[in-house]
Amino acid sequence: MRSIFHLLIFLLIEGQAFSQELTPPKELKAFDAPYDSGNVLYLTWKGMPYDSEKVDYIVYISESEEGPFFEIGRFKSNTHFKADKNWPAWAWKRTTEYHYFEISSFIKEGKEIPLENGKTYFLKLLVTDGIKQVKSNVVSAFPKGNLFNLLKLNNLIYMIIFSVIILWFIARAKKRELFLRKIPALEAIEEAIGRSTEMGRPIYFLTGRLGMSSVSTIASTIILGEVAKKVATYGTEIKVPHTDPIVMSVCQEITKQAYISAGRPDAYREDSNFFITEDQFSYTAAVDGLMVREKPAACFYMGYYYAESLLLSEVGASIGAIQIAGTDAEHQLPFFVTTCDYTLIGEELYAASAYLSKNPVLMGTLRGQDVGKGFLMGAVFIGTGLATLGTITGAMQIVSFVLDWFKGF
Amino acid sequence: MDLSILLGAWVAAGLTLFIFSFLYKDNFFFKLGEHLYIGVSVGYSITLLIFKFMRPKWFTPLFGEHQWILLIPTLLGILILTRFIPRLSWPSRLTFAFIFGFGAGLTIPRSISGYILQQIQGTVIPMITKEGTQISYTFRDFSNLLVFIGVLTVLIYFFFSVEHKGAINILSRIGILFLMISFGASFGYTAMARMSLLFGRCYDLTLFSSKRYYYATPILLCLIILCFLIHHVLSKKHSV
Numbered sequence: 001m002r003s004i005f006h007l008l009i010f011l012l013i014e015g016q017a018f019s020q021e022l023t024p025p026k027e028l029k030a031f032d033a034p035y036d037s038g039n040v041l042y043l044t045w046k047g048m049p050y051d052s053e054k055v056d057y058i059v060y061i062s063e064s065e066e067g068p069f070f071e072i073g074r075f076k077s078n079t080h081f082k083a084d085k086n087w088p089a090w091a092w093k094r095t096t097e098y099h100y101f102e103i104s105s106f107i108k109e110g111k112e113i114p115l116e117n118g119k120t121y122f123l124k125l126l127v128t129d130g131i132k133q134v135k136s137n138v139v140s141a142f143p144k145g146n147l148f149n150l151l152k153l154n155n156l157i158y159m160i161i162f163s164v165i166i167l168w169f170i171a172r173a174k175k176r177e178l179f180l181r182k183i184p185a186l187e188a189i190e191e192a193i194g195r196s197t198e199m200g201r202p203i204y205f206l207t208g209r210l211g212m213s214s215v216s217t218i219a220s221t222i223i224l225g226e227v228a229k230k231v232a233t234y235g236t237e238i239k240v241p242h243t244d245p246i247v248m249s250v251c252q253e254i255t256k257q258a259y260i261s262a263g264r265p266d267a268y269r270e271d272s273n274f275f276i277t278e279d280q281f282s283y284t285a286a287v288d289g290l291m292v293r294e295k296p297a298a299c300f301y302m303g304y305y306y307a308e309s310l311l312l313s314e315v316g317a318s319i320g321a322i323q324i325a326g327t328d329a330e331h332q333l334p335f336f337v338t339t340c341d342y343t344l345i346g347e348e349l350y351a352a353s354a355y356l357s358k359n360p361v362l363m364g365t366l367r368g369q370d371v372g373k374g375f376l377m378g379a380v381f382i383g384t385g386l387a388t389l390g391t392i393t394g395a396m397q398i399v400s401f402v403l404d405w406f407k408g409f
Numbered sequence: 410m411d412l413s414i415l416l417g418a419w420v421a422a423g424l425t426l427f428i429f430s431f432l433y434k435d436n437f438f439f440k441l442g443e444h445l446y447i448g449v450s451v452g453y454s455i456t457l458l459i460f461k462f463m464r465p466k467w468f469t470p471l472f473g474e475h476q477w478i479l480l481i482p483t484l485l486g487i488l489i490l491t492r493f494i495p496r497l498s499w500p501s502r503l504t505f506a507f508i509f510g511f512g513a514g515l516t517i518p519r520s521i522s523g524y525i526l527q528q529i530q531g532t533v534i535p536m537i538t539k540e541g542t543q544i545s546y547t548f549r550d551f552s553n554l555l556v557f558i559g560v561l562t563v564l565i566y567f568f569f570s571v572e573h574k575g576a577i578n579i580l581s582r583i584g585i586l587f588l589m590i591s592f593g594a595s596f597g598y599t600a601m602a603r604m605s606l607l608f609g610r611c612y613d614l615t616l617f618s619s620k621r622y623y624y625a626t627p628i629l630l631c632l633i634i635l636c637f638l639i640h641h642v643l644s645k646k647h648s649v
Contacts (some may be wrong), residue, residue, distance in 0.1 A: 212514025279450030
C-alpha cells in the first residue's frame with residue numbers, strides 16, 4: 001500500500017513538468033554586460049514553472065531583426081540562474097528567480113564572430129521539451145564599454161579610507177616624530193659601511209630586477225639615498241650595477257643628491273651607477289664576476305629579485321662580504337635568509353626606507369599601513385567568525401552579503 | 410651531421426665548461442664566457458627592442474599610420490635623452506615623474522585587490538564542515554585554523570608602530586616561526602628545481618661527449634685543463 005502511495009507521489013512530481021504548459025519566457029531582456037570593456041551581451045528572463053531537466057532553452061542571435069538567427073546556446077531550463085554568477089551583492093542580484101545567459105560571440109558560416117561594440121544584435125529564446133516548441137519575442141541590445149566597474153566598489157572605498165588615514169598620519173608625522181620599532185638589519189648598515197671603509201673596499205648596492213613602477217624598487221632607491229649619504233660621509237666607494245636604464249637614471253640623481261646633502265659633492269662619481277644588461281642571467285654573471293674581482297666588503301640587495309637572488313648572495317658570501325638583503329619577493333626570501341647576514345622580510349623593506357630617512361611622509365605612510373594591517377586582522381577575525389556561523393546556521397546567503405565586502409573581484 | 414648543429418654543440422659545450430670553470434677559480438675562460446654572454450644579451454635586447462617594439466609600436470603607427478597621439482610618448486622619451494647634456498638634464502625629470510605617477514596609479518588598485526582583499530578572501534574560511542545537517546571537524550578544518558593563526562601572527566610581526574614586548578613579542582615570534590617554515594619549504598622546492606637545471610646542463614655535456622659530436626666535451630675539458638696547467642707552470646716560473 002505504502003509503495004503504491006510512493007509511486008503515486010513520484011508520478012505526480014515527475015509528471016509536473018509535463019503537466020506545465022510551455023509558454024513564452026517572461027521579462028526577457030537583452031542588455032550590455034555591465035562593468036566590462038564591451039563586446040559582451042547578457043540575456044535575462046524570469047524562471048518559469050516548467051523549468052526542469054526535461055525542458056531546454058535555446059538562445060538565438062541575429063544581426064537583423066528579420067534574421068537569419070544563429071543558435072548560440074542550448075541548456076537545461078533548471079540551470080543558468082543569476083545566482084550562479086559570483087558577483088558581489090551590491091552589483092548583481094544573485095537569485096534563482098531569473099535566468100541569465102552571456103554572449104560574446106556566435107558562429108556564422110563556420111566562423112566565430114565576436115560581438116562588436118556599438119552594433120545592435122537581436123536575440124530570441126526558444127523553449128522546448130523535445131515535442132513542443134515555444135518562441136519568445138525578439139529583443140535587442142548593443143554591447144559597449146563601461147566607464148565604471150561597480151564590482152570594484154569595495155576597492156575604491158578602501159582606497160579612499162586608507163588614503164585619508166595615511167594623509168592624516170602624514171600630517172601628524174610632520175608635527176611630531178612617530179615611533180617606529182627597531183629593525184636589526186638597519187642597525188647593521190652603519191657597521192657594514194664602517195667595515196668597508198676600514199678595509200678600503202667598495203660597497204655594492206643592487207636595486208633589484210624591476211622597473212620604477214615597482215614599490216620595492218622605489219623603496220630600494222630611497223634606501224640607496226640613505227646608504228649613499230653615509231658612504232659619502234665615510235669616504236667609501238659605492239657601486240650600483242643596474243639592469244634597468246630608467247632605474248639607473250633615477251639612482252644617479254639620488255646618489256648625486258646624497259653626496260651633495262652629505263657635503264661631499266666632489267667625491268661623487270658619475271660612474272658609480274652603471275648599466276650592465278637587461279638580461280637576467282648575464283646581469284647576474286657580470287655582477288658575480290665583478291664581486292669576485294673587486295671583493296666588496298659589503299653587499300646590499302634591495303628590491304625585487306628572481307632566480308638570481310641565490311646566485312648573487314652566494315658569491316657575496318663566498319668572498320666574505322657583509323650582506324644585507326631586503327625583498328618582497330617571497331619566493332626569494334629563503335635564499336637571502338640563508339646566505340645573508342641580515343634580511344629585511346617583505347614589508348620591512350618599505351619600513352626601512354622610512355626608518356632610515358625619518359621622512360614624515362614615509363613615517364606617516366607606514367603608520368597608516370599598520371592601521372591597514374589592523375583592519376586586515378579585524379576583517380579576517382570577523383569574516384572567519386561569520387563564515388563559521390553561516391555554515392552552522394545555514395544562513396550563508398545573509399553572511400555572504402557581508403563577506404562580499406572583503407573579496408577581490 | 411649538419412655543420413651548424415655540430416658547431417652549435419661545440420659552442421654550447423665550450424661555453425658551459427667556461428662558466429663551470431668558475432668553480433675552480435675566476436679565470437680567463439670564465440671571463441670570456443661572461444663577456445660573451447653579456448655582449449650577446451645586450452645585442453639581442455637591442456634587436457628585440459627595435460624589431461618588436463620600436464618599429465611595430467612606434468615607427469610604423471606614427472609615420473605610416475599617422476597616429477599623432479604617439480607624439481606624447483615620443484616627447485617623453487626624447488626628454489630622457491637630455492640627460493646626456495648635464496646642464497639641460499632637468500626636463501628628463503618630467504618623464505620620470507610621469508613614470509612614477511603612472512606606476513603608482515597602476516599599482517594601488519591592483520595591490521588593494523591582489524594583496525589585501527584576495528588575502529582576506531583566502532583566509533576567511535569556515536572552521537567546521539557541515540554535510541547535510543551533520544557538523545564535523547576534519548583535517549581540512551585544522552588546516553584552515555593553522556592558516557588563520559598563521560595570517561594573524563605574521564601580520565603582528567609586521568606591525569612597526571608597536572614595540573615587540575610581552576604578548577605581542579610572543580605572537581610575533583609565532584609569526585616568524587610560520588614564516589621560517591614556509592621559507593624552508595620554499596627553499597627545498599626551489600633547490601630541487603635548480604638541481605633539475607644542473608641535470609639539464611650535465612645531460613647536454615654527456616650528449617656532446619659522444620662520437621656523434623666528435624667528443625666535444627672531453628676534448629674541450631682537456632684543453633681547458635691543459636691551459637690551466639700551462640698558466641700555473643708559467644706563473645710559478647714567473648714568481649720564482
